[in-house]
Amino acid sequence: MTYKEFKEKLSNLKSWQLMYREIMLLGKSLPEMPELLKTDDVLIKGCESKVWLRVELSDEQILVLIGDSDTRIVKGLMGLIMLMHQSKTPEQSLDINTYHEFEQLGLIKHLSPSRGNGIKAIADTIHEQVKQWL
């Protein structure tokens, strides 16, 4: 599924319950992140729950993201972020305003500021890392 497809799916849902359900399902569908990879250096600061995220550059010069969280919802939100950035070139990734996308999806207003900040922290982490490959 592409980010665009997922976005469309969400936009057809009538209630926040259904939206969260889709998001949690997305999270559940993510490949498991091996415990060994969940090191402190990839733990993102500024989130209420635990969020691990690894960003790497493949031989094809596109991004590979692996992430996890200890909560279902945040794991789903991570999935959304990964859908946005996965397999993009560093340049393409830098063009993406993750926070803005969340706003458009209508998700920010359901988030407390701390989680809004969490999203920002994740987005910033990606961009920071991506910059090294420009």
Add this chain to the structure above:
Amino acid sequence: MTYKEFKEKLSNLKSWQLMYREIMLLGKSLPEMPELLKTDDVLIKGCESKVWLRVELSDEQILVLIGDSDTRIVKGLMGLIMLMHQSKTPEQSLDINTYHEFEQLGLIKHLSPSRGNGIKAIADTIHEQVKQWL
């Protein structure tokens, strides 16, 4: 003039200006307190302006008060207090509720709490000293 006479005089006055005038005149009429007697140990704590008060017992076993202040108004209020206690026996003095008298005169409501406290401090000082002569 006795305290009673002064009280009556005040009660006939129509404005706070006239009351203060009488009180200041009373203060002005007090005998000068020699600078030598204005020592730190007779400076009363808890007043905004400087207040010195000496209480002594005469050979006739009645109170002798000498006091002064650096402000006209407080000096007048001191005069009032002295009118109340001067030449009284220790027992008579202890029976006087100075603060209550000021309330009856309608003076407390013109006083800020800090000055109300000042009156209390002066009254307490007198009673404390008087107790030694019981």
Add this chain to the structure above:
Amino acid sequence: MCPISELRQQFPIFNTSNNEELFIYLDSGATSQKPRQVIEAVDSFYREQNANVHRGLHTLSAQATSAFELAREKVANLLNVHSKEVVWTSGATDSINIIANGIKAQLNQGDVICVSALEHHANIVPWQELCKERGCILKVLPITESGILDIKSSVELICEQKPKIVAISHASNALGNIQPVEKIIEAAHKAAATTVVDGAQAFMHLRPDLRKLDCDFYVFSAHKALGPTGLGVLYGKYDLLNALNPLRFGGEMIKEVSFEHTSFQDAPSKFEAGTPNISAVIGFSAALDFLNSIDHEELQQYEQGLYDYLLTQLRSINGIIIYGDTENNIGTVSFRYKNEHHFDLATFLNGYGIAIRSGHHCTQPLMKSLGIDGTIRVSLAFYNNHDDIDAFIHALKESIDLLEI
């Protein structure tokens, strides 16, 4: 005096359709809602009376000062102590810091300080800092597996260690446990320790008689007891209080200043440097009137009834794990559902308009002892009712369903 159940009508927030959605407030442990009387007292202070206190002698300032000092007397009366033993601070946290910083000079290397394992960070970190600075040793009064103070071991520890200070909460914010402070204070005083009781959670529910309780210091925040934000109380037995060094220096707390020498006032002024939170004091004064107008026994019965109902309802849900002391409790329930993350449940509950708190509740060490990373906390007050609990239970069941994917 009206029945407890009608008091809710005095709280404007329950009559405001803030989000035009259902709104159930079950987060009184974080901060209480305010009755109309408190809000109006603050409002009319600013409209009619606003002036600085203890400064100058104009009528407005004099009125403000009288009202300010009257509020101090009201606190003292409620606590059954002297008004000069009552210091206004900016909150419970500030109060504890004033004690810990102020008593520093009286402690020496190797001295022991005891805190309970159930403390809020505000009643841990100031003591840790003190220990760091003076080379003192922090010892923890232990809890049982279910999160209740182990009173036997605690008393033994105190007997054995002869601590200089014992700091303990009157009620736990995370679990709601009413702690056996009387026994701790007794043991502490036998060991000649100074006792500090954190009443942040307890004050409104228990209205303690401090002369009876016999603790040396007691602290709480106005905002958790119907009052405005930015105000706290520090009570201390006068001699002990006056022996503390001040934390802040400035106007009002000073007797005389010269560039060569400065002398301080006695307590309470000594600890009240700078312009105090006058409007909050005025508001809290109204909060105390409000509290005093409610029969305390009736209030406790009402709150106990709510709490029992909440417990019964929660226990009827399969998979709910409840922590802490459910026998002696101020009306706070801390729970988890199976091994689901508290964050997911809390997010859904919020979606249903239920205001609860989730996380570690500023009690990380307690959570660690319990082997968890947080709970969902429902904290009740007398302005809650059965409908609130029904709405919460309904939302909780729906939220649990949402987790089944």
Add this chain to the structure above:
Amino acid sequence: MCPISELRQQFPIFNTSNNEELFIYLDSGATSQKPRQVIEAVDSFYREQNANVHRGLHTLSAQATSAFELAREKVANLLNVHSKEVVWTSGATDSINIIANGIKAQLNQGDVICVSALEHHANIVPWQELCKERGCILKVLPITESGILDIKSSVELICEQKPKIVAISHASNALGNIQPVEKIIEAAHKAAATTVVDGAQAFMHLRPDLRKLDCDFYVFSAHKALGPTGLGVLYGKYDLLNALNPLRFGGEMIKEVSFEHTSFQDAPSKFEAGTPNISAVIGFSAALDFLNSIDHEELQQYEQGLYDYLLTQLRSINGIIIYGDTENNIGTVSFRYKNEHHFDLATFLNGYGIAIRSGHHCTQPLMKSLGIDGTIRVSLAFYNNHDDIDAFIHALKESIDLLEI
């Protein structure tokens, strides 16, 4: 935007017949009056939005947190600094104490700290305490006979003494002098000193651009700038700010707590232990909107006009002695009448319904340098008008007559 002279209508206190007597407020140096917008913001916070901040994720708390952080940004914008450089405190006194206590560890025996001779006790005593504790030396930037900072000698002193800290008020509370802080800051920075500016009196009148002013720290109180009581601001250049040790420890300022080890957040959270004064922040946010809606140049002209009128009127009375810098002034006049005690005059003025302040204004060392025990202080704000001044002058003349007995 309405003319300055109409802004007064926005202040409810001027429309309340408090004592059913004439009421002229000329004590804004003690605390400012509050516009309707501020009072209403506090009121509706408690009625509609009341919740704790930075705690938990329910919508109410989230809204409160957003509003709280937005206010921080507004302060930062007005001061032209970063919002993470803005710390909420309980007042200017608290702010200065946070700096003095927090920088302690960076100072050594024999280090020099300079304060000006015009400082409020709040900007003297914390430094004296620091000196006592660390063996530092307090040096005083001198004033001229008329009570104006002697800028030449002050700069020389700074050059010569190479102080570690220079603390000075932006405007004097006792005399109203606007101090030449730019020159002092320049000299201090040449000497590698950290500069602390006490803006308690200046903030509302001068709305300083701190990037331009280039001081390292700047403090003020909300209650003197249209805002609620119990709130202050501490600005610091980020690295210097973050290098301070916290004064208070507790919730919110902590990253992780265990009984073995505790780590702190970075600034500003590091300095904001405990539940902050949320309602005051919300109210101050409205105060900043109000200030921002007034053209600053127009406001200054208006205030200058009032001040000039007041000066002229006062000078026309025989026997009035005025202190301080009447060329650079925020609109505060400090005076005496012949060698009458300020207390008598102030009492009479109060009788006539005039709220002024008398005494040493928490500047005992300054009064000592001027060889007096106090003054009568009239302090103006933009909500005053010519009628206020006429009423004051009339009452002053009558009061002086009363002294002739």
